[in-house]
Amino acid sequence: MTLELFSQYLLAGITYGIIYAIVGIGFNIIYNTTGIINFAQGEFVMLGGMIAISMHQWLPLPLAIVAAVLLVMLIGALVEILFIRWLDRPSVLRMIIITIGISILVREAALHIWGEGVRSLPYFVGNEITTVRILGARVSPQVLWVIGVCTVMVLALSLFFKYTLQGKKMQACAANRVAATLCGISTKNMVTLSFMLSAGIGALAGCVMSPITYTQYDIGTGLAIKGFTVAILGGLGSSMAAVAAGLLLGLIESFSVSVVPLAFQDAISISLLLAILFLRPHGLFGNKDAADLKEF
Amino acid sequence: MKRSVTATIIMLAASLALSVSMACAETIKIGAILAMTGPASFLGAPEARTIEMLAEELNAKGGIGGNKIELVIKDSGGNPEKAISFAKQLIEEEKVFAIIGPSTSGETLKIKQICEDGKTILLSCAAAEQIVNPVAKYVFKTPQKDSQVVHAIFETMKANKISKVAVLASNTGFGQAGKGQIEKQAPESGIQVLATEVYDSKATDLSAIVAKLAANKEIQAVINWSIEPAQAIVLKNARQAGWNVPIYQSHGFGNIKYVEAAGVAAEGVIFPAGRLLIADKLADKHPQKAVLVKYTKDYETKFKEEASTFGGHAYDAFKILCRAIEQAGANKEKVRDAIENMKGFVGTAGVFNFSPTDHNGLGQDSVTMLTVKGGNFIEYKK
Numbered sequence: 015m016t017l018e019l020f021s022q023y024l025l026a027g028i029t030y031g032i033i034y035a036i037v038g039i040g041f042n043i044i045y046n047t048t049g050i051i052n053f054a055q056g057e058f059v060m061l062g063g064m065i066a067i068s069m070h071q072w073l074p075l076p077l078a079i080v081a082a083v084l085l086v087m088l089i090g091a092l093v094e095i096l097f098i099r100w101l102d103r104p105s106v107l108r109m110i111i112i113t114i115g116i117s118i119l120v121r122e123a124a125l126h127i128w129g130e131g132v133r134s135l136p137y138f139v140g141n142e143i144t145t146v147r148i149l150g151a152r153v154s155p156q157v158l159w160v161i162g163v164c165t166v167m168v169l170a171l172s173l174f175f176k177y178t179l180q181g182k183k184m185q186a187c188a189a190n191r192v193a194a195t196l197c198g199i200s201t202k203n204m205v206t207l208s209f210m211l212s213a214g215i216g217a218l219a220g221c222v223m224s225p226i227t228y229t230q231y232d233i234g235t236g237l238a239i240k241g242f243t244v245a246i247l248g249g250l251g252s253s254m255a256a257v258a259a260g261l262l263l264g265l266i267e268s269f270s271v272s273v274v275p276l277a278f279q280d281a282i283s284i285s286l287l288l289a290i291l292f293l294r295p296h297g298l299f300g301n302k303d304a305a306d307l308k309e310f
Numbered sequence: 311m312k313r314s315v316t317a318t319i320i321m322l323a324a325s326l327a328l329s330v331s332m333a334c335a336e337t338i339k340i341g342a343i344l345a346m347t348g349p350a351s352f353l354g355a356p357e358a359r360t361i362e363m364l365a366e367e368l369n370a371k372g373g374i375g376g377n378k379i380e381l382v383i384k385d386s387g388g389n390p391e392k393a394i395s396f397a398k399q400l401i402e403e404e405k406v407f408a409i410i411g412p413s414t415s416g417e418t419l420k421i422k423q424i425c426e427d428g429k430t431i432l433l434s435c436a437a438a439e440q441i442v443n444p445v446a447k448y449v450f451k452t453p454q455k456d457s458q459v460v461h462a463i464f465e466t467m468k469a470n471k472i473s474k475v476a477v478l479a480s481n482t483g484f485g486q487a488g489k490g491q492i493e494k495q496a497p498e499s500g501i502q503v504l505a506t507e508v509y510d511s512k513a514t515d516l517s518a519i520v521a522k523l524a525a526n527k528e529i530q531a532v533i534n535w536s537i538e539p540a541q542a543i544v545l546k547n548a549r550q551a552g553w554n555v556p557i558y559q560s561h562g563f564g565n566i567k568y569v570e571a572a573g574v575a576a577e578g579v580i581f582p583a584g585r586l587l588i589a590d591k592l593a594d595k596h597p598q599k600a601v602l603v604k605y606t607k608d609y610e611t612k613f614k615e616e617a618s619t620f621g622g623h624a625y626d627a628f629k630i631l632c633r634a635i636e637q638a639g640a641n642k643e644k645v646r647d648a649i650e651n652m653k654g655f656v657g658t659a660g661v662f663n664f665s666p667t668d669h670n671g672l673g674q675d676s677v678t679m680l681t682v683k684g685g686n687f688i689e690y691k692k
Contacts, residue, residue: 022521022551030515130351132539132571142573143549152552153517226546227514228539228571232348236512268518276519277481277508 015272021149023268029157029226031264032164036219037241038248038256039171040212046188046251047201047208050109054093054117055216055241056234057124061086062217063229064124067133075138079221083214090213094206117234124231132228135221156225163222167215168257175253184208188251243287249300259298338374338640340365340631341406342383343396343421344435344624345413349511349538350388350482352565353413356621357435358383359613360605361410364628367608374635386412390483393417394424401428407635407642410627411435413620414537415456416483422449431646433627435620437561438487442669450649450669452626453619453659454584454677459561460491462582462677463533464499469692472530472556476505476523478516478544480536485511488535488560504529511538517547524553531555537562542572549575556580561677564619569682576682580690583680584659586622587687601656622658630655630662 037055044052066082073081097112098104104112137144138159145152175181186194187204195201220229227233244263248255263286267279274282290297342361345354365379373379382404384396393412400406401424408431412418415438425432426446434441434451437459441451467475477492479485489506496503504526507519523529532555534544541559548557559581566587569576585592589602605625606617630649638644650669655662660676679690 016525019521019525023518026515026518026521029517125347130347130355131567132542134571142546142575145550145552151521152550154546154550228543230539233514236514271507271518271522275508277510280510
């Protein structure tokens with residue numbers, strides 16, 4: 015393999031990987047505060063892209079993206095307030111089915127609002143054929159935008175959890191909900207916040223990836239499966255592990271095309287998910303003892 | 311006493327049902343299975359809109375010989391399993407007169423036998439040659455056959471002195487049938503297929519595979535065979551990778567939305583299609599000119615979006631069926647015979663001449679090569 019081809023695969027892998035990682039982190043944030051997997055996570059990504067595309071008709075691109083992210087955060091909050099908050103000690107299964115229902119609802123609504131066609135935001139820099147050279151590989155500048163924005167998001171999130179009061183409160187909920195309540199933290203508000211946060215990062219990822227992958231009303235499902243794989247692979251609950259797992263999965267997918275036919279790309283990630291579920295259900299980086307204490 | 315009351319009720323109900331069914335005899339029920347949503351929605355959505363428009367137009371004029379048309383459109387989402395259950399439902403429960411669709415080859419091939427067994431006319435809007443070869447008594451199709459389309463591509467390649475190609479195809483019935491045709495015809499045409507890759511129909515990024523193919527310097531051109539947005543993604547990824555070989559697409563590219571989606575990366579792509587996309591640029595004496603201009607104008611004024619060849623396939627299917635019903639009356643068997651013997655029908659895809667051995671009826675001249683220039687479709691000239 016030449017260096018050029020190697021770096022081409024590498025960059026493609028990082029691009030897929032970081033997108034999967036963001037979706038995986040979205041899963042983790044909500045999992046940490048509620049103990050459930052929010053299967054509507056992929057829909058937040060789709061909504062981010064779609065709303066930004068619609069907004070871009072009237073607003074300049076940066077404002078359209080900001081507006082889209084804020085709107086999707088609002089939608090995330092609404093989803094939580096309308097469907098989750100008023101439930102009195104719901105079972106894990108019930109909450110999961112509710113989120114699946116929400117994802118179908120959002121998808122159908124998107125189909126009615128935006129139709130079945132693919133749409134996309136314009137490239138942030140240049141156009142469809144602009145390329146930059148990195149390590150001999152040629153990539154679209156948009157790839158750098160995706161990698162850059164997602165990296166900043168990951169760093170900002172880790173700082174948020176480490177150094178801000180809200181972030182620490184959320185972590186407290188994740189560690190022990192009862193104890194957090196006893197300390198005077200409103201776990202219900204933390205759950206709303208976690209939905210807003212994961213909706214927001216999903217929406218932003220949806221905007222930066224839109225020029226590369228296009229946005230269609232049904233892209234959410236595929237992303238949710240990949241994001242879920244990543245979250246499980248890294249070990250549920252840990253955002254940094256999701257990043258590592260996301261990059262790993264992305265790289266495996268992109269390098270796999272050099273040895274096996276492209277058609278097996280998705281089969282690889284699904285078999286990986288199954289293997290992890292069988293062999294290391296607590297994930298690559300997760301702690302077995304900690305996982306045993308969790309409900310799900 | 312009680313028994314006679316029951317008997318009366320049953321008789322009443324029966325006579326009521328009879329009178330209802332007699333009232334229904336005025337309308338002809340036509341089923342349609344189209345991929346209005348999902349990855350093949352670029353095909354199914356314009357197809358559904360087209361037949362809705364045509365049925366409305368026809369019913370406003372009083373229908374066919376006083377019989378109104380009632381459409382029963384089912385959205386298969388491009389899913390062959392759904393197409394199977396809808397086909398059974400339309401034939402057994404709705405007892406439709408004929409079925410238009412499905413939009414994709416994979417779905418059509420799955421329901422070919424079902425329609426044959428149910429003795430229901432199927433007018434497919436999909437491309438694969440296997441739909442009409444071997445001939446099934448009740449199954450017809452309106453788009454050009456993929457064998458003709460591949461032939462047209464290879465002729466253009468020969469003219470351009472291209473002999474070594476890479477093939478990309480999606481993992482759908484359409485992609486696989488096209489790939490099969492390419493592999494079958496390549497040796498006869500002196501074309502060497504150096505690499506073949508199949509991708510998922512929902513693929514969102516193909517840069518890794520493009521990088522792999524681009525590393526093979528012997529490849530002189532790429533043929534991509536799909537109907538999904540992936541056709542636009544291939545174009546972008548190849549050009550971004552600085553790979554400037556000519557890219558040939560299938561007739562699945564015949565929707566201007568793909569050109570919009572790929573932007574400048576679509577410039578210069580070469581693909582075979584019917585003449586609908588260049589209707590306004592045809593010479594006035596061209597036999598299809600009037601049909602094409604009317605259809606594109608009607609469609610574009612009604613739906614505020616550009617007409618595509620796919621809507622055209624549904625147009626042809628609907629019009630052929632109506633013409634046959636006009637000639638033979640509302641009798642399934644006679645209508646089937648009328649379609650099989652129809653000659654010189656001018657449609658959007660070409661001039662149809664059906665025969666007992668040819669249930670497609672289009673000749674090689676129905677395919678023309680197009681290219682993209684300045685974001686528009688124009689006829690390709692070497």
